[in-house]
Amino acid sequence: MKFEYLYRENTNFPNRYISPEKLFFYLQHNFSAYIQQIGTSYLDKPIYQLTLGTGNINVLAWSQMHGNESNATHAMLDLLSTFDNAPQLKDDLFNRITLDFIFMLNPDGSEGWTRLNAADIDLNRDFHNESSKEIKYLKNAVASGKYHYALNLHEQRTIFTTDGIHPATLSFLAPSENIERTVTDNRKKCMAVIAQVYENLKEMIPDQIGRYSDEFYPASTGDNFIRAGLPTILFEGGHFKEDYTRKETRKYYTIALYYALKAISNLNSGTEGWKTYFDIPENKETHYDIIYRNVKLNTPHECILDVAAQYREIKEDGKEEISFVPYVIEVGDVKQKKGWLEIDCTGKRFVCENNYPKLDAEVNFTIED
Numbered sequence: 001m002k003f004e005y006l007y008r009e010n011t012n013f014p015n016r017y018i019s020p021e022k023l024f025f026y027l028q029h030n031f032s033a034y035i036q037q038i039g040t041s042y043l044d045k046p047i048y049q050l051t052l053g054t055g056n057i058n059v060l061a062w063s064q065m066h067g068n069e070s071n072a073t074h075a076m077l078d079l080l081s082t083f084d085n086a087p088q089l090k091d092d093l094f095n096r097i098t099l100d101f102i103f104m105l106n107p108d109g110s111e112g113w114t115r116l117n118a119a120d121i122d123l124n125r126d127f128h129n130e131s132s133k134e135i136k137y138l139k140n141a142v143a144s145g146k147y148h149y150a151l152n153l154h155e156q157r158t159i160f161t162t163d164g165i166h167p168a169t170l171s172f173l174a175p176s177e178n179i180e181r182t183v184t185d186n187r188k189k190c191m192a193v194i195a196q197v198y199e200n201l202k203e204m205i206p207d208q209i210g211r212y213s214d215e216f217y218p219a220s221t222g223d224n225f226i227r228a229g230l231p232t233i234l235f236e237g238g239h240f241k242e243d244y245t246r247k248e249t250r251k252y253y254t255i256a257l258y259y260a261l262k263a264i265s266n267l268n269s270g271t272e273g274w275k276t277y278f279d280i281p282e283n284k285e286t287h288y289d290i291i292y293r294n295v296k297l298n299t300p301h302e303c304i305l306d307v308a309a310q311y312r313e314i315k316e317d318g319k320e321e322i323s324f325v326p327y328v329i330e331v332g333d334v335k336q337k338k339g340w341l342e343i344d345c346t347g348k349r350f351v352c353e354n355n356y357p358k359l360d361a362e363v364n365f366t367i368e369d
Contacts, residue, residue: 067109291339
C-alpha cells in the first residue's frame with residue numbers, strides 16, 4: 001500500500017508549536033537506543049541526532065534551523081508513527097539508506113518561536129562566520145559523516161503561490177553552487193530526487209508544489225554544502241488554504257519526506273529524470289493574509305484605499321499553541337496583490353482611534369456596517 005494511505009499523525013504533538021523539553025522527553029523514552037547528543041545550544045539545551053537504517057546510502061537531514069519552522073520536526077515524528085503501522089515500508093527503506101536526522105538544530109529559537117537563535121543569529125546565514133555554536137555542530141556532522149545527500153528542511157511564508165492563485169504548500173530547491181546558477185552534476189542529483197517527489201505528490205495537491213528561487217546565497221548553508229560537493233535538497237513547507245496551524249502542510253511534508261528518501265534509495269546518486277524538475281512552477285510572491293478593500297478612512301478629505309495585513313506568529317507564555325496576530329503591512333493601492341481573505345469595505349465604517357491604520361502595527365481597527 002502507498003505511504004499516503006498509511007499516513008498517521010503523531011498524536012503526542014498535536015500543535016504546530018513543539019516544546020523542546022517535550023520533544024527531548026519523547027525521544028529519550030522512545031528512541032534512546034537510536035539517539036545521541038551532538039552538542040548544546042547557546043542556552044545549553046541539548047541537540048539530538050536520531051540514526052535509523054543500515055543501508056549504504058548515507059543521508060543527513062536537520063529540522064528547525066529556524067526555530068519557528070516546526071513542520072520538518074513534525075514530518076519526522078509523523079514518519080516514525082506511520083512506520084509503526086507499515087514495518088515493511090520501513091524495512092525496505094532503511095535496508096538501503098542510513099538516515100541521520102538532527103532534531104531542532106536551534107532549540108532556543110524553537111522554545112521562543114523565533115527564527116534566530118538566542119544570540120540573535122540566523123543559523124542559515126552563519127556558514128562562514130560560525131558565530132553560533134549550533135552551525136558548528138551541523139558542519140562537524142557533515143564533515144564526519146561521508147554523506148551522499150543532505151536534506152535542508154524549512155518553511156516559507158504564506159505570501160507564496162505557484163500561479164497567483166494556489167498556495168505553494170510545498171516548494172523545493174536544488175541550490176545553486178555559484179552566481180551563474182550552473183546546472184552541475186550535484187544539482188542534477190538533487191533535481192532527480194525532487195522530480196520523483198513531484199511526480200508522487202502532484203495529483204494529491206495539484207498546482208500547490210513550487211520551485212524555490214535558485215539565486216545563489218554566499219552565506220547560506222545549502223548553497224555552501226552543495227558547493228563543497230554534497231547534494232543538498234531544500235524543502236519549504238508553506239500555506240494551505242484556511243490552515244494556518246499547517247495540519248495539512250504537515251501531512252504533505254511527511255509524505256514528501258518519505259518519497260524523497262525513497263527516491264534517494266532508488267537513484268543512489270543517479271540523475272535519471274532530472275529535467276522534470278523544471279516542470280515545477282517557480283514560486284510567485286502574490287498574496288497577503290488579509291486585504292481590506294475600499295476602506296474609507298476618517299480623514300477630512302475623502303480617502304479610499306486598501307489595507308493589507310499579515311499574521312505574526314507569537315508564542316505567549318502559558319499557551320501550548322502559537323497565536324496569530326494581524327499586523328498592517330501595506331496601505332494604499334494593493335491591487336497588485338491578493339488576500340487569502342479579502343474583505344470588501346465599500347459602504348462600511350472604518351472604526352479606529354486613529355484616522356488611519358499605522359504601518360507595522362497590530363490591526364487595531366474594525367469594519368462596521
